[in-house]
Amino acid sequence: MQPLAGYVFLGTAMFVLGVFTMVTRKNAIYVLMGAELILNAAALNFVAFARYMGNRLDGQMFAIFIIILAAAEAAVALGIVLQIHHHFPSIDVSKPDRLGD
Amino acid sequence: MESFSFWFFGGCTLIGSLLVALCPKLVHSAFSLVLALIGVAGLYWGLGADFLGGVQLLVYVGGITILFIYGIMLTPKGATKWSLGSLLFPGVIAVVPLCVMLHLAWKGLESVIKPVDAGVPQPTVDAIGRGFLNREEYLIPFELASLVLLAALVGSVYLARRKKES
Known part of the structure; x- marks a missing residue:
């Protein structure tokens, strides 16, 4: 079997690149894409560990729920982005810095 | 393969x-x-x-x-536009955990987690479907997930709706 370390390293690389994307970019769409990378890294780790603990199904179930929540998150987040775009002329995440008014 | x-x-x-x-x-x-x-x-x-x-x-x-x-x-x-100053801090954030993980993965992982080889995996569709509809396993999370999806759908439509100018 392929050693588990390869999957773990791949998951870490995806997570780190997702954090990097979220930190460096100002565009809201980039921030969402970074979040998707992070969620995928977590799901990949779940599935890899489940496979190497004797083909258990629990990890795959967790990954399915992660995908469900990611879909819900993407829909709601894009609705919010649409409203930000409506209020300010841009979707720069540093623009909306005042709650209220 | x-x-x-x-x-x-x-x-x-x-x-x-x-x-x-x-x-x-x-x-x-x-x-x-x-x-x-x-x-x-x-x-x-x-x-x-x-x-x-x-x-x-x-x-x-x-x-x-x-x-x-x-x-x-x-x-x-x-x-x-990338500049060195804007990349320095995120770069450090990115590289440090990667190096730590690389070190762990190569040195210690196999000693902490003993891999169990249970042979070639079987098709999982049947088992996942039964797991979702089994009360002792994943029935409640499954139903809750459908509720979450419904709420997210309605909520995103409400959020994305263009408000009346008043």
Whole structure:
């Protein structure tokens, strides 16, 4: 079997690149894409560990729920982005810095 | 065979994620994200999670990416300009955990977690379906997930609705 370390390293690389994307970019769409990378890294780790603990199904179930929540998150987040775009002329995440008014 | 699929799809995932993080143009990043997600689906198949790989392709590659490409229409033209000062801190954030993980993965992981080889994985669709509808396993989370999806759908439609000018 392929050693588990390869999957773990791949998951870490995806997570780190997702954090990097979220930190460096100002565009809201980039921030969402970074979040998707992070969620995928977590799901990949779940599935890899489940496979190497004797083909258990629990990890795959967790990954399915992660995908469900990611879909819900993407829909709601894009609705919010649409409203930000409506209020300010841009979707720069540093623009909306005042709650209220 | 398993080794080849790991290196191929793992390479797709890694290159895709790198391009997402580093491409100056948003459209290129979005399509690199598609590459990375397809790579993850391939890795799931290599790990014996056939149903999960299909779900990944359908939901992520088919659905969420379309949402992103729709979101790109809101973005003005232009490319991110990288400068050394803006990259230094995020670069450190990125490289330090990667090095720590590389060290752990090569040195200590196999001694902490004993891999159990349970043979070639069987098809999982049947077991997952029974797990979802079994009260002692995942019935409650399954129903709650459907509630969450419904709420998210209604909520996103409400959020995205254009308010009346008053």
